[in-house]
Amino acid sequence: MFKDLNRDLPASIVVFFVALPLCLGIALASGAPLFSGIIAGIIGGIVVGIASGSPLGVSGPAAGLAVIVFNAIEELGGNWELFLVAVVIGGAIQLILGFAKAGFIAYFFPTSVIKGMLTGIGLLIILKQIPHALGWDKDVLGDFAFHQIDGENTFSEIIKAFQNITPGALLITVISLAILMLWEMVLTKKHKIFQLLQGPIVVVLVGILIHFLYQSGILNFSLNSTQVVNLPVPENASDFLGQFTFPDFSAVAMPEIWRIGVIIAVVASLETLLCVEATDKLDPQKRVTPTNRELKAQGLGNTISGLIGGLPITQVIVRSSTNIAFGGRTKMSAIIHGFFLLISAITIANVLNMIPLASLAAILFLVGYKLAKPSLFKEMYSLGREQFAPFIVTVLAILLTDLLQGIAAGMVVGGFFTLYHSYRNSHHMKEVVSDEQGTKVYHLILAEEVSFFNKASVIRDLDKIPPGSKVVIDCSKSVSISYDVIEIIKNFEVNAKMKDITVEKINFKDPVIN
Incomplete structure (x- = not known):
């Protein structure tokens, strides 16, 4: 597991930089304490990473659960401790599903739909980062739904972003993209050191430097508090430990809590299995993840996350694809990124709060492009309508709704062709x-x-x-x-x-x- 550390370590650093603001953004979108997102990221990296059989999958809080969590907390009267009981129950149900060998469900999703899911997420990542790249940060970083709570949607947010450009953020985006393109197209081919020192790491360091120059007045630009990472800063060890909360098991008999727990288990399991299938397709070595073991790992992760005050966890395609895009080879990259989240939350929160969201947006632009390359559309089209139709429907439905509804739409179209063949070939x-x-x-x-x-x-x-x-x-x-x-x-x-x-x-x- 350590033989590929020279590749896993740089990849884990990039995943850490991407995961940190997403953990915070998803917590904010969920109406949960900000630190609950960090807890989920730590557990998803370390606990699930160790227990999982997925070589490249990275787990943590998922955007797809944000609306469910938000509504559940409201239903429970804003009582976070009661909601944590539901997370523990959801984790226990996932463990049962794993031992019951329910992971076979993953194999019922056709390749065209999985590729459509990856492409749709890639395009969604690009679209959702445009406002942050331009300095319009009204949209929560971790919210990937089309319709927003404030009544806006993905495209209206982009229009507003172009009407409210922050020059300082745009400058950082342009410089970051230039660095990434230089690394991808030139430097990595020149010397091995540029493969070890990944471009996104340089982008983050340069972003911190430029932000410091803004604050010092050396450059006549500025960023406000919503345009940088906003990690809670503990004053001391007791302050850090005080951010952990624990479930109120006195309410374990409440029917509402069990219903929420079942919903969390079902949705988190589906998202995980979909991401497992997608991640395996992106794996250059084409390894196959044991799905039943993955359900057990996710169940263990959710149980522990709920016990110490974290959000629900799933395997997450944004972090997993980032891991693959930047050279991860084994699950050590996911585990190390979890330790980075833990250490940073304790020690260097002030430094991390200097990272501009524009720098991270540029990195995610590259991840999105690698998922949604134009050549993939051409390839799927050349395979004929039976492959292209479910693919393009999945892409469009994900862009206009959310991940699960997009997958469902693609499955319906794929099912139509299956029935059509059954009709013709009986x-x-x-x-x-x-x-x-x-x-x-x-x-x-x-x-x-x-x-x-x-x-x-x-x-x-x-x-x-x-x-x-x-x-x-x-x-x-x-x-x-x-x-x-x-x-x-x-x-x-x-x-x-x-x-x-x-x-x-x-x-x-x-x-x-x-």
């Missing part, structure tokens, strides 16, 4: 040369699986058989025939006598109903 009819008596003979050969979806197509072909003909209904290849189709064949056999149609059945199994 059987085939062929006309054989007339027999000795001059009677036309038709062969209706049923497929291995014939479902009730095939009723219409079977009826259509049987209705085409002209009077005075013979039809051979061949079920030799069939393993399963829906009773609806069996009933159609039996009814046709009865009606065929009136049309002078001879019916011969091969291996037809007529179920006996007592």
